[in-house]
Amino acid sequence: MRRGISIAAAVTVVALTASACGGSGGDSTGKPKDPKDISGTITYWDTSDAATEAPTYKALIKQFENKYPKIKVDYQNIPFTDIEQKFKSAAKSGKGAPDVVRTDVGLMAEYAELGYIAPLDGTPALKDTGxxxxxxxxxxxxxxxxxxxxxxxxxxxxLYNKKLLKQAGIAQPPATWDEFIADAKTIKEKTGAYGTYLNPDSYFLLPLLYSNGADLADPSAKKITINDGAAVKALTTAKKINDEASMKVDFANAYQNMQAAFKNGKVAMLIQGPWSVGDDLSGTAFKGDEKNLGFAPVPAGAGGKAQAPTGGHNLTVYQGSGNLDAGYLFTQFMTSAPSQIEIAKGTGTLPTRKSAYTSEVTGDAKIAGFQPLLEKTARARVALPQAGSLFTPLAQNYVKILQGDESVQGGLDATAKEFQKLLKGFSVG
Incomplete structure (x- = not known):
């Protein structure tokens, strides 16, 4: 991850900003352009799954082109793992960048700080925000x-296996991390299945941090907080889950083994996202018995509040686009309620518009299961351009803590030192 803007990049940003100002959203009189008068070709970079999701997006693009026949869309499906570096390279050089790009929410602050994406307030792209x-x-x-x-x-x-909890005599999924650990032990004792499988990835640590009032850093105070008392409490709980409640973690293949154990009934509870549900339902514990899969908020911490990170994707418009008007219009169309309904039905992903949660959309069990969680527990991650880079040193030290190679405080202090290399001007508490 880039730690700052180089002189060359800064010059590029100025140039992109200047070019963007010349093609905003109006004619020579300053009046907004009539959408029917907008023409040209725009390139759209999509990161949806090429086999299972892209057909839905391609069908919507055809609808867009039928509605606005003067605009053509050059659709390109870019692997999720490749798009960040590909877009940053193209945007920095000013050559080959798309007009509209599907952007992971964790990259928004970095792209905005670098001047690669355009602010959309007041443009046709950002419509009906309520x-x-x-x-x-x-x-x-x-x-x-x-x-x-x-x-x-x-x-x-x-996510939880209803039958295993019932067999263990547990009437409701755990509401706190202490209950989570206690229930996991009860499940193992009474059913033989493990209570949980701890995912050692640092992203999955966020619910523990948030629910204990901790975070990676405080941008307003320019302070690194990953090693403060609240974070120590969160990591101490994570270590207890690993040592007392979890199936033994294979750190080399944790995610795959975690999924296999859960979907086949060897593990009763997981902290997971909606992307896993299709795989979950293919296992022996849920196949043909989809109602056995339960959905509940992540447990609450010492502060009594359950919180989890928000993921997903936003559509962003390249600051240096030669056809901002068409980009705005395309973004508006693809994020409209009718389009989001089609996307949800075709891909099983959760809409961002409230009106898109129709009875047809919520007929999908995972959408119905996760919709209330979005309103109850989801929160945006810390808005820092370097946020994505912070997860790497945190993950490395998190594993050392879980394996007993570092104390909780020692591992978090080491993480804070690495954060300080990335967050220039930030102090360590």
Whole structure:
């Protein structure tokens, strides 16, 4: 991840800003352009799954081109793992960048700080904002401006095997981390299945941090907080889950083994996202018995509040686009309620507009299961351009803590030192 803007990049940003100002949203009189008069070709970079999701987006693009026949869309499906570096390279050089790009919410602050994406406040792209759920919309904001339009969203929740909990005599899924640990032990004792499988990835640590009043950093105070008392409490709880409640973690293949154990009934509870449900339902514990899969909020911490990170994607418009008007119009169309309904039905992803949760959409069990969690527990992640880079040192030290190679405080202090290399001017508490 880039730690700052180089002189060359800064020059590029100025140039992009200047070019963007010349093609905003009006004619020579300053009046907004009639959408029917907008023409040209725009390139759209999509990161949806090429096999299972892209056909839905391609069908919507045909609808857009039929509605606005003067605009053509050059659709390109870019692997999710490749798009960040590909877009940053193209945007920095000013060559080959798309007009509209599907952007992971975790990258919004970095792209905005670098000047690669255009603020959308007051443009046709950002329409009917009152219909958006507040949390997805907050992921698009940075330093008082809105740089994207929420397209699809997700969060983490507690997925559980209803039959295993019932067999263990547990009437309701755990509401706190202490209950989570206690229930996991009871499940193992009474059913033979493990209570949980701890995912050692740092993203999945966020519910523990948030629910204990901790975070990676405090941008307003310019302070690194990952090693403060609240974070120590969160990591101490994570270590207890690993040592007392979890199936033994294979750190080399944790995610795959976690999924296999849960869907086949060897594990009763997981902290997971909606993307896993299709795989979950293919296992012996749920196949043909979809109602056995339960959905609940992540447990609450010492502060009594359950919170989980918001994921998903926003549509963003390249600051240096030669056809901003068409880009705005395309973004508006693809994030409209009718489009989000089609996307939800075709891909099973969660809409960001409240009106898109129709009875047909919520007929999907995972959408129905996660929709209330978005409103109850989801929150935007810390808005820092370096946020994505912070997860790497946190993950490395988190694993050392779980394996007993570092104390909780020692591992978090080491993490804070690495954060300080990335967050220039930030102090360590």
């Amino acid at each position: 219909d958006f759920s507040s949390v997805p919309l907050n992921t698009a904001r940075y330093k008082g401006k809105t740089y994207g339009v929420p397209s699809v969203t997700d969060t983490l929740g507690l």
